[in-house]
Amino acid sequence: MSAQQVLFDAPGPRARRNILIGNIVGVLIVLGILAWVVSALADKGQLAASMWTPFLESRTWEFFILPGLGNTLKAAGIAIVTSVVFGLLFGVGRLSHVAPIRWVAGVVVEFLRAVPVLLMMIFFWLALGSSGAVKPQDAPLIAVVVALTLYNGSVIAELVRSGVYGLPKGQREAGMAIGLTRNQSLRSIEVPQALIAMLPALISQFVVILKDSALGFIITYPELLQYTRRLGVGEGNVIPSLIVAAAIFIAINFALSTLATRLSVLLSFRTKGRRPAAKEALAMDAAST
Amino acid sequence: MENYLSLFETYDVPAAFWVNIQLSFWAAIWALAIGTVLALFRISPIPSLQWFGAAYVNIFRNTPLTIILAFGFLGLFSVMQISLADELDVSLFRIAIVGLALYHAAFACEAIRSGVNTVPLGQAEAARAIGLSFLPAARLIILPQAFRGAIAPLGNVLIALIKNSTVAAAGSVATEASGLMKTMIEFRSDLVIPIFLTFALGFVILVIPIGLLTTWASRKLAVAR
Numbered sequence: 001m002s003a004q005q006v007l008f009d010a011p012g013p014r015a016r017r018n019i020l021i022g023n024i025v026g027v028l029i030v031l032g033i034l035a036w037v038v039s040a041l042a043d044k045g046q047l048a049a050s051m052w053t054p055f056l057e058s059r060t061w062e063f064f065i066l067p068g069l070g071n072t073l074k075a076a077g078i079a080i081v082t083s084v085v086f087g088l089l090f091g092v093g094r095l096s097h098v099a100p101i102r103w104v105a106g107v108v109v110e111f112l113r114a115v116p117v118l119l120m121m122i123f124f125w126l127a128l129g130s131s132g133a134v135k136p137q138d139a140p141l142i143a144v145v146v147a148l149t150l151y152n153g154s155v156i157a158e159l160v161r162s163g164v165y166g167l168p169k170g171q172r173e174a175g176m177a178i179g180l181t182r183n184q185s186l187r188s189i190e191v192p193q194a195l196i197a198m199l200p201a202l203i204s205q206f207v208v209i210l211k212d213s214a215l216g217f218i219i220t221y222p223e224l225l226q227y228t229r230r231l232g233v234g235e236g237n238v239i240p241s242l243i244v245a246a247a248i249f250i251a252i253n254f255a256l257s258t259l260a261t262r263l264s265v266l267l268s269f270r271t272k273g274r275r276p277a278a279k280e281a282l283a284m285d286a287a288s289t
Numbered sequence: 290m291e292n293y294l295s296l297f298e299t300y301d302v303p304a305a306f307w308v309n310i311q312l313s314f315w316a317a318i319w320a321l322a323i324g325t326v327l328a329l330f331r332i333s334p335i336p337s338l339q340w341f342g343a344a345y346v347n348i349f350r351n352t353p354l355t356i357i358l359a360f361g362f363l364g365l366f367s368v369m370q371i372s373l374a375d376e377l378d379v380s381l382f383r384i385a386i387v388g389l390a391l392y393h394a395a396f397a398c399e400a401i402r403s404g405v406n407t408v409p410l411g412q413a414e415a416a417r418a419i420g421l422s423f424l425p426a427a428r429l430i431i432l433p434q435a436f437r438g439a440i441a442p443l444g445n446v447l448i449a450l451i452k453n454s455t456v457a458a459a460g461s462v463a464t465e466a467s468g469l470m471k472t473m474i475e476f477r478s479d480l481v482i483p484i485f486l487t488f489a490l491g492f493v494i495l496v497i498p499i500g501l502l503t504t505w506a507s508r509k510l511a512v513a514r
Contacts, residue, residue: 114497217459246356253350260366
């Protein structure tokens with residue numbers, strides 16, 4: 001039932017009037033909530049100009065927001081590349097016709113998907129920090145990247161698997177018919193097509209990676225949230241700082257999400273007639289931090 | 290081995306998991322309630338409510354949970370001095386629940402909406418044909434079927450919620466699992482790996498049955514068509 005307008009009739013005069021009344025009441029309620037929030041903030045002096053003017057100064061951006069955003073994008077960027085690699089390896093591993101490889105990949109993926117990212121982050125942070133294998137100041141970044149890779153890589157492995165399962169059987173049979181081995185057909189015929197079908201879900205997963213990189217805040221990685229908190233403590237404007245940080249995240253993620261939606265519409269023509277693997281997988285893990 | 294077992298005498302690991310379970314339980318109930326209302330908004334005929342539902346989902350789905358929970362602690366609790374209980378730790382605990390609920394409500398809303406999409410058009414048309422207006426049709430015809438179709442995605446939201454309850458550490462609920470794990474590793478750095486595996490296994494034990502249960506329930510309760 002995708003056309004949700006069928007839930008109600010084309011409105012007649014009375015229904016139009018009711019909708020109008022409902023609309024006005026709805027607007028009033030939303031405005032009421034907003035007014036309540038604004039007045040609560042104003043009561044505590046959070047809307048005073050001095051709270052917000054730091055964001056008009058170049059030094060705020062130069063020394064706090066941009067370095068923080070840079071670190072966030074650095075961690076997320078590395079993690080995106082490594083998770084895709086991890087996901088491809090383990091996704092193909094789960095599809096392998098060698099049973100032990102399949103089992104090992106399956107157990108690893110299921111385990112990593114069930115463990116909270118934050119636990120992995122804290123573990124790698126403290127373990128790396130105390131082992132002396134890396135420089136202490138590098139430990140947070142490595143912990144963030146490794147934890148994000150293990151978790152999101154496993155999710156991507158599942159995407160690859162469901163993408164390949166969603167392909168018509170004829171694709172593999174055609175591969176076999178021209179004399180490819182199963183591995184060759186997987187590598188050069190099935191996975192490339194699955195990748196295209198799963199592109200929207202993959203981009204949604206990048207949003208998850210970007211959001212989860214903010215967990216680095218807890219393990220002292222100097223990402224955007226960490227920097228804006230420092231800014232907020234320094235300037236005494238914690239709430240405005242956090243709101244700005246959130247707005248930056250929302251803007252980037254919203255752009256990525258929109259891209260994913262557009263792509264899924266575009267690709268639905270290309271992958272028509274198949275099980276909507278990408279869509280199913282999209283719902284699969286969307287809620288992670 | 291003895292070293293490892295002595296950990297459990299010094300630190301109360303089950304109690305930490307119990308905090309996570311409580312956080313998840315209350316947040317799940319609130320998230321489901323808010324999510325249902327938002328889903329109703331999004332499928333309602335009233336444009337302002339549709340808009341509000343969409344805006345809520347887009348804002349909360351795209352904000353890192355860490356920021357929401359840090360906002361609860363640094364903003365609501367420290368600056369705004371909002372307290373939800375007399376005792377400090379109870380108040381922080383409840384603020385963490387609010388943050389978790391608000392965040393996951395956006396995902397619950399989308400899960401329910403995907404459930405609505407499994408309801409065939411004819412059901413809504415039939416509801417209209419017997420003269421039901423929007424709210425009765427939603428309550429009697431659409432939502433009961435939508436919930437049955439949404440069990441699997443709602444289960445995924447619940448699993449994510451349980452795992453995300455560890456992020457409450459950012460909201461200063463220090464008694465939960467990730468906080469305790471950090472303390473334990475800091476004091477017993479000789480047992481880093483066993484400690485991590487203990488906590489990881491705890492979450493595997495919590496999460497995997499829920500996954501199996503919701504998969505089973507979604508098949509069992511799926512509306513036969």
